[in-house]
Amino acid sequence: NAGVTQTPKFQVLKTGQSMTLQCAQDMNHNSMYWYRQDPGMGLRLIYYSASEGTTDKGEVPNGYNVSRLNKREFSLRLESAAPSQTSVYFCASEARGIYGYTFGSGTRLTVV
Amino acid sequence: AQKVTQAQTEISVVEKEDVTLDCVYETRDTTYYLFWYKQPPSGELVFLIRRNSFDEQNEISGRYSWNFQKSTSSFNFTITASQVVDSAVYFCALNLDSNYQLIWGAGTKLIIKP
Numbered sequence: 001n002a003g004v005t006q007t008p009k010f011q012v013l014k015t016g017q018s019m020t021l022q023c024a025q026d027m028n029h030n031s032m033y034w035y036r037q038d039p040g041m042g043l044r045l046i047y048y049s050a051s052e053g054t055t056d057k058g059e060v061p062n063g064y065n066v067s068r069l070n071k072r073e074f075s076l077r078l079e080s081a082a083p084s085q086t087s088v089y090f091c092a093s094e095a096r097g098i099y100g101y102t103f104g105s106g107t108r109l110t111v112v
Numbered sequence: 113a114q115k116v117t118q119a120q121t122e123i124s125v126v127e128k129e130d131v132t133l134d135c136v137y138e139t140r141d142t143t144y145y146l147f148w149y150k151q152p153p154s155g156e157l158v159f160l161i162r163r164n165s166f167d168e169q170n171e172i173s174g175r176y177s178w179n180f181q182k183s184t185s186s187f188n189f190t191i192t193a194s195q196v197v198d199s200a201v202y203f204c205a206l207n208l209d210s211n212y213q214l215i216w217g218a219g220t221k222l223i224i225k226p
Contacts, residue, residue, distance in 0.1 A: 031212065033212075033214075035214075040218065040219075041216075041218055041219075042116075042203055042205070042216025042217055042218050042219055043203075043214065043216050044216075045212075045213045045214065048212050048213070050212055056212070058213060059213065088155065090157065092157075100147055100149075100159040100161075100162040101147075101159065101214065102159065103149075103156065103157040103159075105155070105156050106155050106156065106157075108155075
């Protein structure tokens with residue numbers, strides 16, 4: 001099925017561990033995004049990539065890095081996980097100006 | 113500064129009642145887009161509607177309708193004859209043409225009781 005695929009769906013990390021969240025879209029969208037959602041809140045933008053080869057910081061970039069590997073893939077890396085990064089992470093893609101954002105199913109990350 | 117306010121934290125109604133979810137936004141930009149998303153208990157985010165700032169025409173899609181009023185900076189969402197499957201958290205969001213960020217409201221949790 002066409003859409004945005006995120007892996008893994010669940011992850012538990014110990015403080016200080018690193019990991020990479022993977023995201024891929026098959027809709028040929030130029031723009032891709034990483035958001036986090038904390039309980040009782042809307043989503044907050046971590047990083048985005050307007051097009052292949054570019055990345056920019058969003059509202060809450062500290063503690064994260066991203067890589068736009070190609071047009072399809074946009075990964076999010078936590079170099080040294082902290083409990084404050086416990087959240088649900090959503091990847092999204094968009095054909096800018098044409099339609100709404102399409103979101104992946106989310107990754108529930110717990111840092112202990 | 114841009115902001116989206118969903119003042120209703122939680123709404124509970126009995127099935128078949130009509131319900132309106134409020135969304136008020138703030139921006140000084142003239143070109144922007146407004147969205148509604150549904151997040152059911154399973155957690156995924158489901159796109160419902162996108163509206164640009166130059167199109168104030170109301171929209172109806174089945175039991176769903178949206179009322180966009182620039183004069184009051186509101187983009188309200190009405191569900192007619194609600195069903196239990198409509199139970200979810202609903203988010204309103206704002207995107208500026210000059211910016212890639214989606215600005216989200218805090219969401220309204222809608223509970224439809226059988």
